[in-house]
Amino acid sequence: MIPLTLTLSHKAERRTECSLKDRTVVTGVIGADSHSIGNWILQYALREAGFEVVALGILVSQEDFIHAAIETDAAAILVSSIYGHGILDCEGFREKCEEAGLKGMLLYAGGNLVVGKHDWGEVERKFKEMGFDRVYPPNTLPATAIADLKNDIIARRSNCSTRP
Ligand code: B12
Numbered sequence: 001m002i003p004l005t006l007t008l009s010h011k012a013e014r015r016t017e018c019s020l021k022d023r024t025v026v027t028g029v030i031g032a033d034s035h036s037i038g039n040w041i042l043q044y045a046l047r048e049a050g051f052e053v054v055a056l057g058i059l060v061s062q063e064d065f066i067h068a069a070i071e072t073d074a075a076a077i078l079v080s081s082i083y084g085h086g087i088l089d090c091e092g093f094r095e096k097c098e099e100a101g102l103k104g105m106l107l108y109a110g111g112n113l114v115v116g117k118h119d120w121g122e123v124e125r126k127f128k129e130m131g132f133d134r135v136y137p138p139n140t141l142p143a144t145a146i147a148d149l150k151n152d153i154i155a156r157r158s159n160c161s162t163r164p
Pocket of ligand 1 (some may be wrong): 034
């Protein structure tokens with residue numbers, strides 16, 4: 001097994017070796033959205049960072065994300081929404097995860113989540129209310145989400161063995 005080296009952003013760095021499930025993530029573009037390029041770049045960056053990526057591509061339903069996460073025992077679902085209907089498409093996602101037994105699943109969303117210019121604080125609040133753990137504004141670089149993901153996985157998974 002190739003260990004995923006997760007680096008904590010604390011003063012003293014610690015390295016953490018996790019099992020396959022701790023480094024498996026599901027990606028896709030939700031709803032009727034066919035913008036594929038940003039999501040492809042995200043997938044590539046995640047793989048480069050050591051993650052196993054279950055890439056569902058475009059036109060992905062909430063159910064497809066959830067089934068893939070269950071089948072692969074994934075640590076996180078990263079939702080892309082580019083065409084501006086992110087709120088509509090993501091509504092009820094957390095509840096469906098819980099109903100399917102994915103309690104505490106890490107849920108991230110990014111892309112161009114709403115149409116036109118909006119106060120980002122409002123958009124972020126809406127997604128947080130919907131149960132997303134992290135929400136990213138347009139043009140967020142994958143590296144930002146990857147750093148958060150590593151820290152969140154370390155924080156969530158109690159079975160990660162840490163070593164100095
Ligand atoms: C190319 C393009 C298309 C192509 C897509 C081709 C393809 N195979 O992908 C085509 C022509 C098909 C298309 C169609 C449409 N498009 Co278009 N399209 C674009 C365009 C020009 C570029 C998108 C792109 O690839 N950007 C480059 C990638 C690298 O950037 P990105 O997608 O933002 O992704 C990055 C980040 O957002 C981030 N990211 C993405 N997902 C996630 C997820 C997480 C968790 C994180 C952390 C980060 C993250 O990481 C990526 C890499 O850095 C944009 C305008 C623009 N300049 O952005 C409009 C744009 C996205 N399109 C738009 C629209 C409205 C449409 C249509 C509805 C138009 C229409 N009326 O038909 C349709 C929708 C079709 C559909 N069903 O999806 C709007 C969206 C409006 C909004 N959200 O506010 C935009 C912004 C144009 C505009 N200014 O109005 N489009």
